[in-house]
Amino acid sequence: MESFTPLTAAIGGGLIGLATAVLWLGNGRIAGISGIFGQLLPPAQTVVWRLVFLVALVAATFGAAWLFPGLGMGGEVPAQLVAAPASWGVPTPVWLAIAGLLTGIGTKIGNGCTSGHGVCGLARLSLRSLVAVIVFFSVAIVTVAVTGIV
Amino acid sequence: MASLKLPYMATAALSGGLFGAGLYVSQMVDPLKVLRFLDFGAIPSGGWDPSLAFVIGPAIVVMFIAIRLGRRRDAPLFDSSFHEPEYRRVDGRLIGGAAMFGIGWGMAGICPGPAISLIAFMPDNLWIFLAAMFAGSLAGSVIVPSGHARRLADAQ
Numbered sequence: 001m002e003s004f005t006p007l008t009a010a011i012g013g014g015l016i017g018l019a020t021a022v023l024w025l026g027n028g029r030i031a032g033i034s035g036i037f038g039q040l041l042p043p044a045q046t047v048v049w050r051l052v053f054l055v056a057l058v059a060a061t062f063g064a065a066w067l068f069p070g071l072g073m074g075g076e077v078p079a080q081l082v083a084a085p086a087s088w089g090v091p092t093p094v095w096l097a098i099a100g101l102l103t104g105i106g107t108k109i110g111n112g113c114t115s116g117h118g119v120c121g122l123a124r125l126s127l128r129s130l131v132a133v134i135v136f137f138s139v140a141i142v143t144v145a146v147t148g149i150v
Numbered sequence: 151m152a153s154l155k156l157p158y159m160a161t162a163a164l165s166g167g168l169f170g171a172g173l174y175v176s177q178m179v180d181p182l183k184v185l186r187f188l189d190f191g192a193i194p195s196g197g198w199d200p201s202l203a204f205v206i207g208p209a210i211v212v213m214f215i216a217i218r219l220g221r222r223r224d225a226p227l228f229d230s231s232f233h234e235p236e237y238r239r240v241d242g243r244l245i246g247g248a249a250m251f252g253i254g255w256g257m258a259g260i261c262p263g264p265a266i267s268l269i270a271f272m273p274d275n276l277w278i279f280l281a282a283m284f285a286g287s288l289a290g291s292v293i294v295p296s297g298h299a300r301r302l303a304d305a306q
Contacts, residue, residue: 003201004199007204008175009204012176013172013209014208015168015169016169016176016209017213020169021213021216022165025220026157026164026227027158027162027227027229028226028231028233031169033261033263037262037266037284038290038291052159052163054266057166057167057266058267058270059167060174061173061267062170062270064170068174071175071177073174073180073268079272081181081258081276081279082182082259095258096279097279098282099255099257099260099279100254100279100281101254101283101285101286102250102257102286103255103283104285104288105289106248106249106250106252108289108291109244109294110245110248110251113262117248119206121235123210124217128235128237128239131240135252136248136251136252138252139248139252140188140253141189142256143188143253143257144185144189144190145190149259150188150189
């Protein structure tokens with residue numbers, strides 16, 4: 001598989017933009033996944049549409065993988081998450097649990113993730129989102145460099 | 151309340167569907183692809199994969215147009231008002247939260263959207279990541295004081 005894939009990346013980006021546009025113009029909601037995911041429990045009174053959105057998201061991923069096998073994931077090679085860097089001596093499940101915990105806390109406190117701040121926030125010309133994107137993007141780059149996970 | 155009507159739910163389903171398809175087609179679902187994009191240290195050796203830089207541009211352009219179209223209306227099609235985030239201040243919570251998320255993203259190559267869409271493939275250990283992400287999100291709402299939490303929630 002070719003590793004440089006700007007065309008499919010741009011098409012996929014356009015689809016993601018369309019997804020956020022549909023939810024905004026239809027329901028007046030920001031399609032930020034951490035926000036949609038993070039308010040699945042009461043007292044949020046908006047659980048139903050959030051569940052509908054997330055179920056559709058998983059189903060469409062499955063459908064797209066069936067239509068275009070091997071493009072993103074789930075082709076001949078079974079999908080897998082990354083393993084913890086060997087030099088750190090941390091078991092992969094623990095590594096992923098820490099990563100998940102930080103992602104959950106960080107996106108709740110910082111009020112958004114790649115979609116909410118990155119796509120919706122920047123399109124709204126929000127200063128908060130610009131700051132958030134610069135911070136999480138730089139920190140992620142430094143993290144990859146420091147951990148040597150790639 | 152508009153939120154249980156069929157057009158409203160159909161819109162949520164359409165949006166979620168487009169989102170999932172976009173995550174797959176762009177290959178944002180692949181954690182290793184994401185990490186190779188974040189691996190700027192590989193630039194000198196030519197091992198850097200810049201593909202995912204092409205995802206966010208088109209996404210922002212499409213959403214920017216939608217925001218402009220929305221500004222001409224008082225309300226979206228299926229609800230009484232736009233739920234525009236109201237909280238504007240750049241504060242320590244925003245920066246600290248974004249930094250924590252950045253560490254998590256750099257450790258696993260999975261941001262919240264792909265975390266959910268990966269359920270379609272059920273890779274090993276995904277449930278651990280998802281459970282931890284959910285627990286973290288709950289913990290975050292405890293850490294942020296209540297009045298503030300409500301304003302943040304309203305702004306989402």
